[in-house]
Amino acid sequence: MRVVILAHGKFTGMGGKTARGVYFYSPHEIVGILDRTLAGHDASEFFPKRREVKIYSNLKDIKDDYDALIIGVAPIGGKLPAEWREEIKMALEEGKMVISGLHDFLSEDDEFSKIAERTGAKIWDVRKPPENLRVADGSARDANTVLIAGTDCSVGKMLTAVELTREARKRGVNAGFLATGQTGIIIGADAGYVIDRIPGDFMAGAVEELVLKLRDREIIFVEGQGALTHPAYSGVTLSILHGSYAKKIIIAHDPTRREHHDYHGFSIPPLRRQVELYEKLSEEVSGGKVVGIAIDGENMSDDEVERYVDKVEDELSLPATDVLRYGANKFLNLFMM
Amino acid sequence: MRVVILAHGKFTGMGGKTARGVYFYSPHEIVGILDRTLAGHDASEFFPKRREVKIYSNLKDIKDDYDALIIGVAPIGGKLPAEWREEIKMALEEGKMVISGLHDFLSEDDEFSKIAERTGAKIWDVRKPPENLRVADGSARDANTVLIAGTDCSVGKMLTAVELTREARKRGVNAGFLATGQTGIIIGADAGYVIDRIPGDFMAGAVEELVLKLRDREIIFVEGQGALTHPAYSGVTLSILHGSYAKKIIIAHDPTRREHHDYHGFSIPPLRRQVELYEKLSEEVSGGKVVGIAIDGENMSDDEVERYVDKVEDELSLPATDVLRYGANKFLNLFMM
Numbered sequence: 001m002r003v004v005i006l007a008h009g010k011f012t013g014m015g016g017k018t019a020r021g022v023y024f025y026s027p028h029e030i031v032g033i034l035d036r037t038l039a040g041h042d043a044s045e046f047f048p049k050r051r052e053v054k055i056y057s058n059l060k061d062i063k064d065d066y067d068a069l070i071i072g073v074a075p076i077g078g079k080l081p082a083e084w085r086e087e088i089k090m091a092l093e094e095g096k097m098v099i100s101g102l103h104d105f106l107s108e109d110d111e112f113s114k115i116a117e118r119t120g121a122k123i124w125d126v127r128k129p130p131e132n133l134r135v136a137d138g139s140a141r142d143a144n145t146v147l148i149a150g151t152d153c154s155v156g157k158m159l160t161a162v163e164l165t166r167e168a169r170k171r172g173v174n175a176g177f178l179a180t181g182q183t184g185i186i187i188g189a190d191a192g193y194v195i196d197r198i199p200g201d202f203m204a205g206a207v208e209e210l211v212l213k214l215r216d217r218e219i220i221f222v223e224g225q226g227a228l229t230h231p232a233y234s235g236v237t238l239s240i241l242h243g244s245y246a247k248k249i250i251i252a253h254d255p256t257r258r259e260h261h262d263y264h265g266f267s268i269p270p271l272r273r274q275v276e277l278y279e280k281l282s283e284e285v286s287g288g289k290v291v292g293i294a295i296d297g298e299n300m301s302d303d304e305v306e307r308y309v310d311k312v313e314d315e316l317s318l319p320a321t322d323v324l325r326y327g328a329n330k331f332l333n334l335f336m337m
Numbered sequence: 338m339r340v341v342i343l344a345h346g347k348f349t350g351m352g353g354k355t356a357r358g359v360y361f362y363s364p365h366e367i368v369g370i371l372d373r374t375l376a377g378h379d380a381s382e383f384f385p386k387r388r389e390v391k392i393y394s395n396l397k398d399i400k401d402d403y404d405a406l407i408i409g410v411a412p413i414g415g416k417l418p419a420e421w422r423e424e425i426k427m428a429l430e431e432g433k434m435v436i437s438g439l440h441d442f443l444s445e446d447d448e449f450s451k452i453a454e455r456t457g458a459k460i461w462d463v464r465k466p467p468e469n470l471r472v473a474d475g476s477a478r479d480a481n482t483v484l485i486a487g488t489d490c491s492v493g494k495m496l497t498a499v500e501l502t503r504e505a506r507k508r509g510v511n512a513g514f515l516a517t518g519q520t521g522i523i524i525g526a527d528a529g530y531v532i533d534r535i536p537g538d539f540m541a542g543a544v545e546e547l548v549l550k551l552r553d554r555e556i557i558f559v560e561g562q563g564a565l566t567h568p569a570y571s572g573v574t575l576s577i578l579h580g581s582y583a584k585k586i587i588i589a590h591d592p593t594r595r596e597h598h599d600y601h602g603f604s605i606p607p608l609r610r611q612v613e614l615y616e617k618l619s620e621e622v623s624g625g626k627v628v629g630i631a632i633d634g635e636n637m638s639d640d641e642v643e644r645y646v647d648k649v650e651d652e653l654s655l656p657a658t659d660v661l662r663y664g665a666n667k668f669l670n671l672f673m674m
Binding site for chain 1 (some may be wrong): 557622
């Protein structure tokens, strides 16, 4: 599949997490990125280790030369700007697939759905919950699951899960990547639902269903969400911990953060307490143990990361690494029996 | 309001929790209970301390002498049996309100909604989530909230919250009862949503909205749900702990249970660990402290309850009581400054 990513105004900044996640990790060919504020540049100018992709100001600038338009950012204020609507309509008119992670479903928009019906274009609303929701019942309790949990939002949980899965496969292990958020699903997880969109009673059950879908895998890497002490999203975090019956837990952590992102005054507990919280909450359900710390070193120098790795390994006796810098090899040895 | 409770086959047994909750606590006059398996009896034969209410086999046996029909039980298998449908249609035809706590919304049933439209009857689907959902943002962080949490489902959280609110009011305190489940809402909570039906991302925000609605109250008693170690519902539990910014926590507990109800092999951690879990998870968000243990002594003799109260007070240095047996007075003294 040849895809275009819509990321107006946000490709390199806050709110561009999905767009960048797709750019970094999608197995599909990316033929262009739409960001009017960066048009004319190449994405690799901003992310030197990543692939070259041209940035355009409008879908019109890209010829008919793609299969899907991915909405990689949410509009400010929630309403779709007129220009985005034009681009989405253009794609649908051309019979292209439109993939959206927005809270408001494009398939429920009258104008979009009519065009899609006429041209045969597909609209994939990634956040749409599955049908036949059920409560967890313990049926996936024995699965060999590794949860990539975290101490806050946006600390590299998904990318750690992706890197672990890739590295395991390189070693010949039949590993599965279980996504719980939109980006992971869009880039081609082996199974996934946007868990935070599912009614509370059914969140753990939905994760359990995903684990059961991957029951033939030797090991399942589960993308976590949020944090156990996050004032808004902790319920999602705990439902994934329990619904995945995590046997091993890796905690993703950005050492430069003191408070939960965007939540002034809500401090992030230190790593030692995070380990304790995750293990204590897992004890009766799946007896999960924390086996590693995945450092999000985006805002740190190489030196700072290395010193922090030493400090964590010293104080907690747990392996630590920055997966983006150094890969997932150090962790992988923990799971290979 | 004069109400009828539909509780076929379940009034005294499993699955009758909502029906009994309404019977025990509704401020409305209850003119009859529908339970074909107990018809001819009086409810007070089964619950000697409670009000006298006749049990009928069919709504036809009750004359036009009521204002609302409350669906107090869920049908086995999820589908409404034909006889229930007849009774619901009968009520709607007579222009009566129908109040339902079912997962499937009666207002979205074609047949029911057409009758209601014609006769002006109201359908209140209590589980329907509010519109304008939002994530928690910390705006209710300073509220004076007491969370009635628990170690499992059905251990008396709601009734403890109701009794505490009543007792506080008797003492002249402007107390509020914040419900998070259907029964509490039906019996007239000061504010409430069925939190387990709300998408995960918005659960804590919805609880926060409820707290803000009651910001004029001197103290707010919040009904908890589930348990922190419940394999299916823990996410709901934690969202309510965080979204209510609990300052004080009472833990409801049935000492005769070893495992989570209906979850074979999932053990309930001992009280000391429960206190630790609730306090550790609350620490950064609202610094809540456990201040008492509400014993669900339904399956215990007076002697057993008294011995257990002594044991808890001894070992945990926390006041304990069986609110149904002895009232909420012992706890109230903790909140009156």
